[in-house]
Amino acid sequence: MSKQYTGIGFRKDFAEELLSSTVLKPSFIEMAPENWIGMGGYWKKVLDKAAEKFPITCHGLSLSIGSPDEVDVEFVKQVKKFLKQYNVKVYSEHLSYSKCDNAHLYDLLPIPFRQDAVKHIVQRIKQVQDILEMPIALENVSYYTPVAAEMNEVEFISAIVKESGCNMLLDVNNVYVNSFNHQYDPKEFIKKLPLDHVAYIHMAGHEQISDTVIIDTHGQAVIDQVFELFDYTVGLVKPVPVLLERDFNIPELEELQGEITRMDNIIAKKWQIADAIA
Amino acid sequence: MQLLKDTYQQQAMLAEYCRDGIVPELKGVKAENLHHYRRLVFNIASDALETCYPITHSFLPKEVWEKLVYDYFAEHKCKTSQVWRMPMEFYDYCVKKDIAGQLGHYFLNDLLYVEWLELDVHTMEDIPYPSFTTKGDWFTNKIAINPEYKLIKLTYPVHTTAPTSLAGKEGTFFLLIYREKESGNVQFMDLSMLYTYILEQIANGELLKDVLEEANNLFQINDILLLKEHAEKFITDLQQRQFVLGFLK
Ligand SMILES: [Fe+2]
Numbered sequence: 001m002s003k004q005y006t007g008i009g010f011r012k013d014f015a016e017e018l019l020s021s022t023v024l025k026p027s028f029i030e031m032a033p034e035n036w037i038g039m040g041g042y043w044k045k046v047l048d049k050a051a052e053k054f055p056i057t058c059h060g061l062s063l064s065i066g067s068p069d070e071v072d073v074e075f076v077k078q079v080k081k082f083l084k085q086y087n088v089k090v091y092s093e094h095l096s097y098s099k100c101d102n103a104h105l106y107d108l109l110p111i112p113f114r115q116d117a118v119k120h121i122v123q124r125i126k127q128v129q130d131i132l133e134m135p136i137a138l139e140n141v142s143y144y145t146p147v148a149a150e151m152n153e154v155e156f157i158s159a160i161v162k163e164s165g166c167n168m169l170l171d172v173n174n175v176y177v178n179s180f181n182h183q184y185d186p187k188e189f190i191k192k193l194p195l196d197h198v199a200y201i202h203m204a205g206h207e208q209i210s211d212t213v214i215i216d217t218h219g220q221a222v223i224d225q226v227f228e229l230f231d232y233t234v235g236l237v238k239p240v241p242v243l244l245e246r247d248f249n250i251p252e253l254e255e256l257q258g259e260i261t262r263m264d265n266i267i268a269k270k271w272q273i274a275d276a277i278a
Numbered sequence: 279m280q281l282l283k284d285t286y287q288q289q290a291m292l293a294e295y296c297r298d299g300i301v302p303e304l305k306g307v308k309a310e311n312l313h314h315y316r317r318l319v320f321n322i323a324s325d326a327l328e329t330c331y332p333i334t335h336s337f338l339p340k341e342v343w344e345k346l347v348y349d350y351f352a353e354h355k356c357k358t359s360q361v362w363r364m365p366m367e368f369y370d371y372c373v374k375k376d377i378a379g380q381l382g383h384y385f386l387n388d389l390l391y392v393e394w395l396e397l398d399v400h401t402m403e404d405i406p407y408p409s410f411t412t413k414g415d416w417f418t419n420k421i422a423i424n425p426e427y428k429l430i431k432l433t434y435p436v437h438t439t440a441p442t443s444l445a446g447k448e449g450t451f452f453l454l455i456y457r458e459k460e461s462g463n464v465q466f467m468d469l470s471m472l473y474t475y476i477l478e479q480i481a482n483g484e485l486l487k488d489v490l491e492e493a494n495n496l497f498q499i500n501d502i503l504l505l506k507e508h509a510e511k512f513i514t515d516l517q518q519r520q521f522v523l524g525f526l527k
Binding site: 034035037038039040041042043044045061062066067068072075097099100101102103104105106107109110111112114116117119120123144145146147148149181213215 | 280281282284286288289290292293294296297304305306307308309311312314319323326345349354355356357358359360361362364399400401402403404412418419426457461462463
């Protein structure tokens with residue numbers, strides 16, 4: 001019997017459908033705490049039902065770990081409370097910034113790949129982990145241009161992960177998107193990452209908008225090349241929870257389950273039975 | 279801070295660009311791809327505003343709405359870490375900048391406020407219900423009400439009248455906005471000044487009989503029996519609407 005490792009991003013667009021579905025059966029759900037903290041009424045009821053039915057992991061949006069601004073301590077404390085309330089064991093965020101000069105932007109901007117940024121972020125990771133009293137996992141993000149880079153992406157990510165000791169969320173689709181946009185070999189890139197720190201994996205769809213640019217939309221089905229890269233990745237890392245992100249353009253739930261099953265089949269080939277999110 | 283000034287400046291310039299769309303001189307970028315950041319960031323903000331303010335969005339001419347959203351996002355630093363709460367800052371911005379006056383749509387502040395409150399009441403954190411019983415006397419027992427509500431005063435009847443017909447309709451309007459417990463649906467109810475007063479006093483824990491005596495003088499009604507009759511109808515109506523719950527235990 002193979003253990004199911006795969007979860008799905010919990011979106012309001014299909015939340016009710018998922019809760020009563022006999023088709024889509026993730027082993028856990030992932031949500032952005034920012035979308036649910038302090039929410040009452042109808043959606044709070046839906047959230048509580050979801051929490052009864054599935055284990056929850058959290059994937060934040062507004063921590064802005066790469067921001068030049070001070071860490072928003074109050075915000076981190078709110079996240080901590082939410083994680084505790086819903087018994088969340090995995091909290092991940094993006095290795096990017098979404099706030100600068102005290103203005104939130106609500107999307108992920110690329111951090112300059114520089115040594116001073118590494119030091120700055122390492123210190124912030126420690127501060128956040130101290131408040132949360134748990135490790136965080138940081139995700140390699142898609143980016144469409146480097147900014148003022150003095151090292152390459154893999155050096156930047158590796159330095160931060162190694163120096164801070166934080167976990168890594170490896171987004172396989174983001175590696176694919178970046179390897180296309182910035183013309184590198186995705187497998188070589190993955191091999192160079194600090195793979196022993198990988199604690200979580202993301203899979204998603206994207207949209208190619210020109211000969212040279214892919215946008216990380218989470219609005220399409222996962223393509224074969226990304227499944228192939230996933231297969232490669234799974235062979236290199238220990239068993240961890242794997243999540244399918246689908247944020248827009250939600251298809252029939254059968255289609256989402258089809259993608260999850262395909263991921264499960266790849267996992268079953270490579271990973272021993274273990275409790276990934278215990 | 280470990281971050282060098284130059285690194286900070288590069289980050290700040292990119293962030294600024296996402297807010298105002300004015301292309302900066304950044305080091306080592308793929309200039310042809312930079313616009314994706316502006317587009318993606320701006321779309322998220324403008325989608326959040328369109329979702330919260332559908333009536334204002336469809337009433338204002340496209341170019342007026344777009345300029346307003348552009349100015350807001352460029353000039354205002356969004357403070358909330360939760361994008362679905364960000365539209366409240368848009369309302370504050372419009373009031374502070376007197377957008378209603380600038381556009382000559384004097385009802386705009388009220389319209390934005392009511393649109394925001396509909397979302398706010400729908401999503402606001404649960405407030406514990408008081409313990410109550412359904413047995414009692416409306417006049418001499420303390421009345422228990424649904425705590426999840428806002429009672430507001432408007433200058434324009436934006437909740438009953440289309441924006442195109444609001445010019446010249448100024449007056450004083452009271453509106454109860456509350457959330458039904460089971461469904462979570464938001465309900466609106468028009469109130470007269472008298473009933474607004476009664477509701478406020480009940481919410482403060484006053485007994486209805488005392489409130490009515492005060493109201494009888496305050497509003498110069500001088501017919502306490504008639505007032506009691508109407509007030510009882512009002513309260514039972516509110517009970518049917520799931521706003522009045524019963525009597526406080
Ligand atoms: Fe991801």
